[in-house]
Amino acid sequence: MLGEGANGKVYLVSKGWQSYALKMGVSSIDLQSEINALKALSGDDSSRGSYLMDVDDWITPQGKEVPFYTMRYVKGLNMANYIAQHGADWFPLLGLNLLRSLGELHRERWIFGDLKLENIIVGEYGEVDLIDFGGATPFGKGVKQFTEIYDRGYWNEGSRSADAAYDLFSFGVLCLQVFAPRKLAQLSKELLPQTRSAEQLIELAREIPQLAPYRKWLEQAFDGGFSHGKEAASAWRAITHQRKPTVKNTATPRWLKVMIAISIVSLCITASLYALDYTGLLR
Amino acid sequence: MKQMLIITDGCSNVGMSPIVAAAHAKSEGITVNVVGVVDQGDLGEYGASEIHEIARAGGGLSRLVETKELAQTVQMMTRKTVVQTIQLAVQRELQAVLGNDSIEALPPEKRGEVVQVMDELTESSSLQVALLIDASASMKPKLASVEESIHDLMLSLQAREGKSEIAVFHFPGSKQEDCVLDLDWTTHLKGVHSIFPKLHMSGTTPTGPAMMKVIEYFVQHNDSKRRSEMEGMLGDDVV
Numbered sequence: 001m002l003g004e005g006a007n008g009k010v011y012l013v014s015k016g017w018q019s020y021a022l023k024m025g026v027s028s029i030d031l032q033s034e035i036n037a038l039k040a041l042s043g044d045d046s047s048r049g050s051y052l053m054d055v056d057d058w059i060t061p062q063g064k065e066v067p068f069y070t071m072r073y074v075k076g077l078n079m080a081n082y083i084a085q086h087g088a089d090w091f092p093l094l095g096l097n098l099l100r101s102l103g104e105l106h107r108e109r110w111i112f113g114d115l116k117l118e119n120i121i122v123g124e125y126g127e128v129d130l131i132d133f134g135g136a137t138p139f140g141k142g143v144k145q146f147t148e149i150y151d152r153g154y155w156n157e158g159s160r161s162a163d164a165a166y167d168l169f170s171f172g173v174l175c176l177q178v179f180a181p182r183k184l185a186q187l188s189k190e191l192l193p194q195t196r197s198a199e200q201l202i203e204l205a206r207e208i209p210q211l212a213p214y215r216k217w218l219e220q221a222f223d224g225g226f227s228h229g230k231e232a233a234s235a236w237r238a239i240t241h242q243r244k245p246t247v248k249n250t251a252t253p254r255w256l257k258v259m260i261a262i263s264i265v266s267l268c269i270t271a272s273l274y275a276l277d278y279t280g281l282l283r
Numbered sequence: 284m285k286q287m288l289i290i291t292d293g294c295s296n297v298g299m300s301p302i303v304a305a306a307h308a309k310s311e312g313i314t315v316n317v318v319g320v321v322d323q324g325d326l327g328e329y330g331a332s333e334i335h336e337i338a339r340a341g342g343g344l345s346r347l348v349e350t351k352e353l354a355q356t357v358q359m360m361t362r363k364t365v366v367q368t369i370q371l372a373v374q375r376e377l378q379a380v381l382g383n384d385s386i387e388a389l390p391p392e393k394r395g396e397v398v399q400v401m402d403e404l405t406e407s408s409s410l411q412v413a414l415l416i417d418a419s420a421s422m423k424p425k426l427a428s429v430e431e432s433i434h435d436l437m438l439s440l441q442a443r444e445g446k447s448e449i450a451v452f453h454f455p456g457s458k459q460e461d462c463v464l465d466l467d468w469t470t471h472l473k474g475v476h477s478i479f480p481k482l483h484m485s486g487t488t489p490t491g492p493a494m495m496k497v498i499e500y501f502v503q504h505n506d507s508k509r510r511s512e513m514e515g516m517l518g519d520d521v522v
Contacts, residue, residue, distance in 0.1 A: 089303045097310055125340040126306040240307075241499045 037136035103229030295490030305341035315341020454493035462493035
């Protein structure tokens, strides 16, 4: 067994040398809407190739019908584990690849919906694949399957009706989840429902050095400022290919730090002299 | 088609991992090939595995060779990669149309047609190769051979039907630069006697950061080309 989704269980199966993932559903209606999503996404000119392999029902010895479908099996690590194992150097590339995948869905006028760490598989060299399409929703419809902490509505930043910005908001939360999962969990626990807002998320992003180059980008994503995954991807790409890859070069020169320290110290001295003078006068 | 070819003789030791940089290149549609020059067998196991990994992440090939085989290898790798890129593209198309990605699955007469189209594309598609040369101290005695192999590569590229351009970079630069452009995109090397003027050899090998610079160069070049094409089109409309 590979895992358990909201709509059923996923098993690893094989045909000859090829491995596939097989998902068995509980309710055939829920499973069918997932299958419809996959079908729409395995359209003709999709670079993902065909996602969906086969759809059928299995009749148990007790005579119960269990719907199932098989799809491509993607081997890899989940995004958080991948970064933990291979280093944060990979983060900009994973982000870009993920945004491009989202852009492809948005081009078909679908959103992924339930974007979260667990639903992203990263291959050997940073190739990104989305799995579990239970949350996939056509533009304009309501998102049925989502995860609270990634949800725009949960943070009081908009509706649950499907538009590209919904996925991009979740992507923003995902960035925080990668680098500060504990702080994020604590944040959502401490805040009252009505006080949750993108402000808190942006503030948390400010504390994470790895996200520093993407701060503006994240603000825009939390603000619903991108109307399409493709647009968001090209903004992300522009940042990735412009900044200095090593943080060291951009650090403040030492002489500047010394000067700043000197000016702060002298400011303090003058201020305290003034204060002394003032109190002296009063007496 | 876009390729980056790295010629190096050691491990990277500064900045971002070259493997990450190679994966970046691949996501921008640039295939990365790596040649490791091993004359005194000074590369070590770690260096060899890094070279292999860079090429794997960049979707290209890697070879460990001696200096005297350099020209032959560079030329061969570039050609092989062109063929491979075409094959991959054709396979992807077949997958989309037939749901099967092997050419063998086609009936023999169809197979012939497909292969013919592939040969055609291999010959006529336009190609850009950026060469990234490791100019750390230990590479010094090998640079003459590197230069020779660049001339040799240009010669075989000129024989292609399609437009072929090369650009040459070396790394590290003299003043903490990650890499330096020696030769901008060109289709010939007429009048170019020395690609590397006088290099200040330095000890560090910032392979990853240098690769990122080359990717940036590719990206900017293509974006500006597209923009000028767009402007050209708009201009026509206005007139």
